[in-house]
Amino acid sequence: MGTKEKVAKILTKTSRVLPGIGSYQDKESIRDSDKKLRDNISTELAHCMETLERLKTDISRKGSLSFLKELDDISRQMDKLSRTIRYASRGYAGVFAPNQVDEKALSDLFEFDLSLKQDIGGLGSLVSRISGNRGDIDSTVLEEVRDLLPKIEKMISDRENLL
Numbered sequence: 001m002g003t004k005e006k007v008a009k010i011l012t013k014t015s016r017v018l019p020g021i022g023s024y025q026d027k028e029s030i031r032d033s034d035k036k037l038r039d040n041i042s043t044e045l046a047h048c049m050e051t052l053e054r055l056k057t058d059i060s061r062k063g064s065l066s067f068l069k070e071l072d073d074i075s076r077q078m079d080k081l082s083r084t085i086r087y088a089s090r091g092y093a094g095v096f097a098p099n100q101v102d103e104k105a106l107s108d109l110f111e112f113d114l115s116l117k118q119d120i121g122g123l124g125s126l127v128s129r130i131s132g133n134r135g136d137i138d139s140t141v142l143e144e145v146r147d148l149l150p151k152i153e154k155m156i157s158d159r160e161n162l163l
Contacts, residue, residue: 030106031090037113038085044120045082048127049075055131067137070146071130077149084156085116109162116159119152 052075056068126148129141 027103027106030103030110034106034110034113035090037110037117038088041113041117041120042082042086044117044124045078045085048124049078049082051127052078052130055137058131059137067139067142070142071137074142074145074149077153081149081153081156088156088159105162109159112155112159112162116152116155119148119155123148123152 052071056071056075059065059068059071123145126141126145130138130145
């Protein structure tokens with residue numbers, strides 16, 4: 001460990017002795033972890049969109065245009081969800097705000113985002129299955145994706161209520 005790291009560690013430990021600093025650092029740590037998790041979720045959605053784009057390209061090269069609009073609509077919806085979750089609230093409140101955000105609320109928010117990540121993982125596996133064994137579109141899986149997206153969208157909008 002270098003000198004800078006040692007000094008930073010000592011300053012961090014020392015600052016936790018001051019009233020309120022330790023709690024602030026704990027909250028900030030949860031916020032940072034949640035931000036990284038939401039970035040990861042957004043990246044997973046981006047991978048789903050890339051998969052759909054490749055699929056749309058393959059379909060159009062084969063001369064079939066039957067599912068292009070549906071796939072494009074799903075891709076746009078995923079893009080919206082990706083941006084919404086990436087830039088969602090981090091749980092800040094002003095010093096004199098009547099409703100302060102405590103560690104419990106931030107932890108609950110992080111747990112909520114973990115469950116959202118699981119749903120996005122399920123969405124990713126569905127997207128990878130849209131293209132069936134022969135490269136054809138599996139319309140039942142496509143329907144499952146269309147059904148899951150509004151549920152995920154509702155979860156993301158419900159996220160704000162946790163704060």
